[in-house]
Amino acid sequence: MSGGRSGVTDCAIAVGVAAILVVTGLSGQHSGTNLDLLGYALLTIGGLTLAARRRAPVAVLAVTGLCAVGYQAAGFDVPAVAYLFAVYAAVRAGHRTVTVAASVTMLAALPLAALASGLHDTGEAFARARGALELAWLIAAGAAGEALRQAERRADEAERTREETARHRADEERLHIARELHDSLTHQISIIKVQAEVAVHVARKRGEQVPDALLVIQEAGREATRELRATLGALRDDDTTPPRGLDHVPELVERARGIGLDATLTIEGRRFDVPAAVDRTVYRIVQEALTNIARHADAATASVRIECRPDVLAIRVEDDGKATPDSAPAPGVGLLGMRERVTALGGRLRAEPRGEGGFTVQAELPVDRTS
Numbered sequence: 001m002s003g004g005r006s007g008v009t010d011c012a013i014a015v016g017v018a019a020i021l022v023v024t025g026l027s028g029q030h031s032g033t034n035l036d037l038l039g040y041a042l043l044t045i046g047g048l049t050l051a052a053r054r055r056a057p058v059a060v061l062a063v064t065g066l067c068a069v070g071y072q073a074a075g076f077d078v079p080a081v082a083y084l085f086a087v088y089a090a091v092r093a094g095h096r097t098v099t100v101a102a103s104v105t106m107l108a109a110l111p112l113a114a115l116a117s118g119l120h121d122t123g124e125a126f127a128r129a130r131g132a133l134e135l136a137w138l139i140a141a142g143a144a145g146e147a148l149r150q151a152e153r154r155a156d157e158a159e160r161t162r163e164e165t166a167r168h169r170a171d172e173e174r175l176h177i178a179r180e181l182h183d184s185l186t187h188q189i190s191i192i193k194v195q196a197e198v199a200v201h202v203a204r205k206r207g208e209q210v211p212d213a214l215l216v217i218q219e220a221g222r223e224a225t226r227e228l229r230a231t232l233g234a235l236r237d238d239d240t241t242p243p244r245g246l247d248h249v250p251e252l253v254e255r256a257r258g259i260g261l262d263a264t265l266t267i268e269g270r271r272f273d274v275p276a277a278v279d280r281t282v283y284r285i286v287q288e289a290l291t292n293i294a295r296h297a298d299a300a301t302a303s304v305r306i307e308c309r310p311d312v313l314a315i316r317v318e319d320d321g322k323a324t325p326d327s328a329p330a331p332g333v334g335l336l337g338m339r340e341r342v343t344a345l346g347g348r349l350r351a352e353p354r355g356e357g358g359f360t361v362q363a364e365l366p367v368d369r370t371s
Contacts, residue, residue, distance in 0.1 A: 011051045017082050018047025024078045025071070039074035042067040046082040053089035058098055061086040065106050072113035072132055080106070080133045084141040091145030092152075103138055189228060193221030216259045223255070245279030246271075246306070249286050253304055256290045262301040263290070269308035278365045281341045282306065282315060288334045289317035289361045297321025297359060310367070317361045323353040338363070 021043040046067030053060045061083075068080035083106065090099045110129035111122075119125045196218040203210045249265065256263040274282075286304055293302050299321030307314040335351050338361070342349040347365040354360050 006054060007051075010054060013085070014048050014051035016047075017050055017085060018044050021047050021078055021081060025076045028075075028077060035074050039071040039076040042071040042074070043076065043078060046071070050082055050085050050089075053086060054093075057086070057090040057093040058095055061090045061095075061099060061102055065102055068106070068132065069109045069113045072110055072129070073116040075117040077128055077131065079131065080110075083133065084137055087138060087141040088145040091142045092149045094149060096142075096146070099142060103142075106133060107135070107138075189221060189224050192217065193225055196221050212260060219255060219258065244283045245276070246274070246282045248283055249304065249306070252283070252286050252290055256294065256302060259294055261290075261294060261299065264301075264303045266303070266305045267308065268305070271308055272310065272367065274313060274367050277345060278313060278367060281345060281363075281365060282313060284341060285315050285338050285361065285363050286317060288338050292334055293317075293319045293321065293359070297323065299358065313365045313367055315361070315363045315365075318354065318358060320358040322357075323359040324357055325353050325355060327353070 022040060025040060025043050046064045049060050049063045049067070064080070064082040064086040068083050071078060087099055087103065090102075107129075110132055111125045114125035114128040115122070119128065196214060199214055200210050200218050203214070249267075253263045253265040286306075290302065290304070293299050297319045299319035302317065302319040305316045305318075307316075338351070339349050342363050342365065345365050347363060350360070350362040352360065
């Protein structure tokens with residue numbers, strides 16, 4: 001039940017109980033003195049106070065108890081219905097000791113209040129007090145509150161257990177993926193990296209010119225090792241290796257230049273702090289776009305332009321390769337991966353041949369700084 005609906009329900013109960021108390025009080029024989037007016041006021045206050053029983057159960061318990069003693073002393077033989085509701089609310093909120101102490105005090109104070117109202121027979125005073133607050137009803141109200149409190153506690157515990165179980169399963173799955181990646185890829189990538197470095201070393205030792213393709217393989221092996229290490233660290237919740245983002249884009253452009261591509265980087269606008277997910281996605285988009293250019297575009301130049309706006313981070317990667325509108329390449333895994341990343345962040349992605357030749361990748365990532 002929402003907070004608004006709970007408040008309406010509490011107010012309705014409070015008004016209903018107050019009405020019952022006042023009507024019961026009116027059914028008795030009273031002379032209309034100031035003392036009677038005080039009694040009616042206490043009946044009304046005792047009932048209406050129940051509207052706050054969820055927010056301040058102990059205070060409501062005290063007020064309803066004092067009102068019940070007060071209108072009994074004023075000569076109103078009316079059951080302490082509001083106090084029973086307050087007992088239920090206080091026990092449900094977990095205030096058992098306070099409720100027991102208050103109830104014992106009430107059981108002792110009601111006979112004294114009946115005597116103060118003008119009764120001279122002690123037995124009759126105790127009978128009136130017993131009629132105003134039956135011990136059985138008092139125990140029932142407390143038991144109902146305790147039963148509901150235990151049920152809510154068990155429900156909360158069950159919800160926490162489900163969440164912990166889900167987190168545990170997710171952690172196990174993440175570690176399983178990390179182990180699979182480590183076992184299947186790390187060894188092979190290490191072999192490629194070592195063999196490329198050995199070939200470059202031997203060629204240089206012999207005074208031979210190292211082929212550009214071999215240098216690209218060497219650098220790609222190093223980058224793949226770094227990327228795999230970062231991925232495994234993230235899967236294992238290892239924060240020692242920070243993820244790559246916008247600050248590392250110049251390295252991607254410099255690496256593209258190293259393989260003979262005339263690549264340029266332009267970053268416009270004021271650099272704002274962006275969410276980590278956006279930061280990582282920028283790096284991945286530029287990385288995948290430059291990789292596709294190097295592999296498939298047969299391009300001589302490439303440009304990377306990043307525009308930082310207050311609410312959007314825009315990326316544009318273009319090349320002068322062989323792609324034309326009439327020979328649009330089929331989207332591969334890399335483009336699909338880019339689109340999934342951008343869509344997950346609520347952004348937009350365009351990847352298509354340019355009219356003047358070449359290919360363009362454009363992405364707009366919303367920057368929500370409140371998240």
